[in-house]
Amino acid sequence: MPKQVDYEGRRRRIAEAVCLLADEHGPEGVTVRDVAARAQVSVGAVQRCFRTKEEMLLFAVGHVGERVTERARYRLAGSPAHSAGTALGHVVAEVALLREEHRAEARVWLAFVAKAAVSEPLAGPLRSSYAALQDLVARLIAEAAGSGSAGGSAGGSAGEGEGAAPSDPGREARTLLALADGLTAQVLIGHLAEAEAEEVLHAHLAGLWERLRVARP
Amino acid sequence: MPKQVDYEGRRRRIAEAVCLLADEHGPEGVTVRDVAARAQVSVGAVQRCFRTKEEMLLFAVGHVGERVTERARYRLAGSPAHSAGTALGHVVAEVALLREEHRAEARVWLAFVAKAAVSEPLAGPLRSSYAALQDLVARLIAEAAGSGSAGGSAGGSAGEGEGAAPSDPGREARTLLALADGLTAQVLIGHLAEAEAEEVLHAHLAGLWERLRVARP
């Protein structure tokens, strides 16, 4: 049998080239040729890794989503096991991609979200990433809410039990994630400064924290 | 002097064709030819209205922004002059573009936001629209907050005076707008259902309302 190459590694390298280009010239500025050049491979190599351009973009968006959620999980693991509040702050701050160093990822994410709004297959991986993040955040909120009052119940889906709870962790998680996304977008187009967005996020987190505290007996 | 045509009307008609196409095939699916066909004019007519394609997109995004803010203002005017709370709810619901009938506008908006993240000139009109909306919302919040305690102070920029107010109208407005934006995006990619997004929005508004109420003496 002839040569054998590391297809997986090459795919990752190409995905990162896609991100670099999507960051610089926008989603439609990503051409196969430029991707190949950035990844330092030939056009043919890209074609052998992905049958079509859409397949390549699909892989790239999944790659970004994985990176973000993984980083969020890492932040979560690095936080003190007690107080889920600070952990929540870290996780959401990570997801919001507000810091300058993650501006590129934010642009890529926004670009893919916009594309996914009109391209159903592209929306799949995006939804998966969002679902994973929402689950993570909801679990953190439930944990923070339960740490002072009733027992854990941190496992399983973000439970909407206990009748009419004063604050539904699932809803709070959706709120937080949507807020983070909106802030990211508004920072990207220059309507908000990074500091303003961070202030908004922190204020909301403080409010959420308060809401959880008063929920305890 | 020869013929004279209604350039402004044609520009608007073309802008609406741009929106229709951006809604159907995404931002990069907008070609000059298709726009001309949709607007029922020739390619040359489009070229006479806008020297370049970017000029056309610029006008289109401004057009959408104007429509949204104008609708928000209309909603505002239609609300009872007292209780700014319900007015706020209406305005924000309008801005969030959650209803099915405005899904197209939402897609267009998202598409332009994504493009603006990498194209500075496109970001200008977008920022203007955001600024106008934020001002409107901030004024409403300030009015609602002041209607029960101190006097109006509804004019001018969304004031951050009075030392350490328990809830800064400017910040609340930014929060609300970012949340609306994030919700819109997440509905568009199918991560949230329209009902879920509306629930989140209403819950947040309820929380804001409560926060304003407790701020009164």
Place this chain on the structure above:
DNA sequence: CCGGAAGCGATACGATCGTATCGAAATAAG
């Protein structure tokens, strides 16, 4: 009534796109 400026729209043009093709190079199995 008529001349000329402005609008018109079909078409041309060059660039760039995604993808297909193909001969040469390379390598693991025999």
Place this chain on the structure above:
DNA sequence: CTTATTTCGATACGATCGTATCGCTTCCGG
């Protein structure tokens, strides 16, 4: 070493893009 098979990368190809061009038509001012 030979050979069969995979990989390589340059190039070709057809489509489509934004824009420029250019006769022809249209219509107001004199």
